[in-house]
Amino acid sequence: MLALPRIQSTRYSIGLRKDELPTETTYHSILLATLKSGDLPKAYAVIDDKVKAISAYVQEWLQYQALWDLEANHVYVRLGDDLTLWQQVLMC
Secondary structure, three states: OOOOEOOOHHHHOOOOOHHHOOOOOEOHHHHHHHOOOOHHHHHHHHHHHHHHHHHHHHHHHHHHHHHHHOOHHHHHHHHOOOHHHHHHHHHO
């Protein structure tokens, strides 16, 4: 991402001197100028922790996806009026 080209406003300005043209054409120098030493690894660690938390959440949600996909009529037909079967389903 840091290698993306920066928007060049000088492209639309007429009559600028050569020494007024920006020398940096990517966002790399902005990052280096604004971050202190060691901040970038900390930022990556925070992002990594968030991705792991999201992954764990998605895995848990996928375990319940079968319940969302379940057809209620199929359950009613399968269990019928047998209260023992309904109790077993509720206890699981």
